[in-house]
Amino acid sequence: MKYSSVFDIIGPVMIGPSSSHTAGAARIGKAARNLFGKEPKWARIHLYESFAKTYRGHGTDFALAGGLLGFETDDPRMNKALEIAEERNLAIEFIEDSAGVSHPNTARLIIGDDKDRMELVGISIGGGKIEITELNGFELRLSGNHPAILIMHNDRFGAIASVTKILAKYEINIGHMEVNRKDVGKEALMVIEVDQNVDDSVLKELEGADHIEQIAKIVS
Amino acid sequence: MFRTVSELVEIAEQENIIISEVMIRQEMEAKEKTREQVFAEMENNLDVMEKAVEDSLQGVKSVTGLTGGDAVKVQEYMKEKTPLSGNIVMDAVSKAMGTNEVNAAMGTICATPTAGSAGCVPGTLFAVKNQLNPTHEQMVRYLFTSGAFGFVVANNSFISGAAGGCQAEVGSAGAMASAAIVEMAGGTPQQSAEAFAMTLKNMLGLVCDPVAGLVEVPCVKRNAGGSTLAIVSADMALAGVTSTIPCDEVIGAMYRIGKQMPSSLRETGEGGLANTATGRELKDKIFGTSV
Secondary structure, eight states, X not given: OOOOSGXXXXXOEEESSOIIIIIHHHHHHHHHHHHHTSOOXXXXXXXXXXXXXXXXXHTHHHHHHHHHTTOOTTOTTGGGHHHHHHXXXXXXXXXXXXXXXXXXXXXXXXXXXXXXEEEEEEEEEETTEEEEEEETTEEEEEOSSSOEEEEEEEOOTTHHHHHHHHHHHTTOOEEEEEEEESSTTSEEEEEXXXXXXXXXXXXXXXXXXXXXXXXXXXXX | OOOSHHHHHHXXXXXXOOHXXXXXXXXXXXXXXXXXXXXXXXXXXXXXXXXXXXXXXTOOOOTTSSXXXXXXXXXXXXXXXXXXXXXXXXHHHHHHXXXXXXXXXXXXXXXXXXXXXXXXXXXHHHHHHHHHOOOHHHHHHHHHHHHHHHHHHHHHSOOOHHHHOHXXXXXXXXXXXXXXXXXHTTOOHHHHHHXXXXXXXXXXXXXXXXXXXXXXTTHHHHHHHHHHHHHHHHHHHHTTOOOSSOHHHHHHXXXXXXXXXXXXXXXXXXXXXXXXXXXXXXXXXXXXXXX
């Protein structure tokens, strides 16, 4: 089920005006920031359909910026996020994209700094709830309902086993797991939803495991 | 875990508990939280709602100046005259509009189920409160009951205007409020379901056509309409009136209607009221004429 909590329906507490265009957008921005693991220096944000048509009136632009800055949906600075981004030297560009998408509220965020770059697609499904549907070209379905670990790795024997072995050692239970690869033997992505937030020390150990390239986590 | 309204009502009847209790127990189980934690989180939402209503009665104005001040007008009218539709209905209208005026003015609100439809649930709650004199716990339960019905709609249909039109937003919100009023007034779980169905039926087909794409016109006044229907349908259900089409089938109909709705009528600001002479004029005034 897409909605798993009563607080998805009664909530979130937020700064207006639209839960899908403002609160949801802020959460997409925040998910991107969390996955990037640091504050980006630049962002190119493509907006589609209802997002593209009405983003100024709905504050989708400042909400996405707020999320990238790490703001929660009820942060009183939300409607000043574009100015704050400028002060913090985060350059953001919005592109009204007319390409076809499967959900009317879709945003593609390409973010980065001098060293790294990341591309993420998020959809805002209503009432402030979001899903991440694409990360660096990999399709996925991440609800943000549970803490999750995202692991970019090489498609090799033992890559998955080395990860699950470490999680088992720390008694971390896997609720849902997906593995996706670009081609046999090429880069791949593991998405692991877990029951509790994972300590950074565990992530460090995972980073050192065989065939692991990069790790990010989503805190619930 | 319940997926449909009929399952929700069945659980309540079998266990001899009210709808809000079914929702509280499910939340505790699904999120592995204590009753106190779940309750405290909802109390916080209730506080945000109360604060938004209070702020609106001081008079607010949106950034564009399109909305604000109507909640106050209705309160003054109630003091000076006897409203034709009665005090509770007009009080709900005032407080529902007030919440959405605060939303349009970039104030803090609680989405119920969305921000554009945030007025119906608190508006009706703080209006019926004066007659039903609920305890604090009953007021928090009101939100759990609203949430239980909204949960079914969100998982079987949609709650956003972009996905399904305003029937999905204010339609769901008004219907959720209806069900919660029935519980607070001492009605049965099945009567809550009947009230929900009757409100949503009256909202079917409602398009999302915000002028200039802003959550202001017609959103603020539609929350007034949604909360009015919520009270009237709750009264009908408490009187024993039932919905010929069962609640879950009404939700299914809402979903199919939303799917058939063209994108111009789903929160793009391109059709309906947004595409009237005045709607276009206001858009140009706010955002400048697009070339």
